[in-house]
Amino acid sequence: MHTKKEIQNQYKALPALLLPWYRKNARDLPWRRTKEPYRVWVSEIMLQQTRVEAVRGYYARFLTALPRINNLAEADEEHLLKLWEGLGYYSRVRNLQKAAKTVMEQHGGVFPSNYGDVRALTGIGDYTAGAICSICFEQPRAAVDGNVLRIMARITEDFSPIDLADTKKKVAAALEEVYPAGECGAFTQSLMELGACVCTPRSPKCGECPVKEICFARKAGTVEKLPVKLPKKPKREEKRTVFLLECDGKYAVCKRTEKGLLSGLWQLPNVTGEKTPDEALKTVDSFGAKPLELQKEVHKTHIFTHIVWDMVGYHILCGVKAKNFTWVSREELQTTYALPTAFRIFLED
Numbered sequence: 001m002h003t004k005k006e007i008q009n010q011y012k013a014l015p016a017l018l019l020p021w022y023r024k025n026a027r028d029l030p031w032r033r034t035k036e037p038y039r040v041w042v043s044e045i046m047l048q049q050t051r052v053e054a055v056r057g058y059y060a061r062f063l064t065a066l067p068r069i070n071n072l073a074e075a076d077e078e079h080l081l082k083l084w085e086g087l088g089y090y091s092r093v094r095n096l097q098k099a100a101k102t103v104m105e106q107h108g109g110v111f112p113s114n115y116g117d118v119r120a121l122t123g124i125g126d127y128t129a130g131a132i133c134s135i136c137f138e139q140p141r142a143a144v145d146g147n148v149l150r151i152m153a154r155i156t157e158d159f160s161p162i163d164l165a166d167t168k169k170k171v172a173a174a175l176e177e178v179y180p181a182g183e184c185g186a187f188t189q190s191l192m193e194l195g196a197c198v199c200t201p202r203s204p205k206c207g208e209c210p211v212k213e214i215c216f217a218r219k220a221g222t223v224e225k226l227p228v229k230l231p232k233k234p235k236r237e238e239k240r241t242v243f244l245l246e247c248d249g250k251y252a253v254c255k256r257t258e259k260g261l262l263s264g265l266w267q268l269p270n271v272t273g274e275k276t277p278d279e280a281l282k283t284v285d286s287f288g289a290k291p292l293e294l295q296k297e298v299h300k301t302h303i304f305t306h307i308v309w310d311m312v313g314y315h316i317l318c319g320v321k322a323k324n325f326t327w328v329s330r331e332e333l334q335t336t337y338a339l340p341t342a343f344r345i346f347l348e349d
């Protein structure tokens, strides 16, 4: 257990150690070449739950299609979802658009710089508001995510579970005390960079770490025990049967009406439970699509945040384009319809 004074000293030492290291080692990422709030905001939302390498292409495409916040506010929903296709967590892009509309209607199209106004935008939590205000407006606002919590748990050898809101508040408040004037954005990004490249969840590179001399966990040999997390709830498993129905070279899709998971997105027809091939053909018959031949059976799994879909998929040739579906070509599926990865994987084989 370290004293309050010792912990404060750890925080105070951070800017002088991290900033020179960051200037020398920062990765050249497209969203780091700008301080324009719209661009930084889009990148931060995309980077939630998605790897940097996966985001690069999406980021470039999104901003080419919607270069300004008014373009996002006015974009057609289908177009937006298509730009987001494959990134998952589709509520993120819907919230982006809601917030863009608020900026247009309540802030005259200019992204707000006041922390309270930024935080009030739909889909923007403490982390994103802190990132935008420090990076774009040089305000001493911390952006505390799992990476920063991990780093600080190790540097201060703090065994408080990082999932607790109190731990997050404590870390944010302590960081905001030491934000260096004029280098707030660089400080936020240096913490992100340390978490992404050096103080990684597994096998941190302590030997090349810019804060190794002050890190309490390194000195005590407790790095592998930190951070402490509360036990996770196991994911719920759900069985599903997915139909790839083909008729005259067209495929059946429909809109998801269920609330919650993937709501409002296009999908392949599907039902809960695992159907046998015979049951699958009967189900397709009940859709009015006149099944002619079962071509293929495949098994796939897709993992969401709280749920796992264990799916069986049947590719079935049909004699009738049942009216309750929209029938589209493979090309249209590629170019026009946003199909979440959970369904798109059935087009791959």
Ligand code: SF4
Binding pocket: 151, 154, 155, 198, 199, 200, 204, 205, 206, 207, 209, 210, 211, 212, 215, 217, 218, 223
């Ligand atoms: S010394 Fe190791 S554990 Fe400590 S901050 Fe650096 S990488 Fe993380």
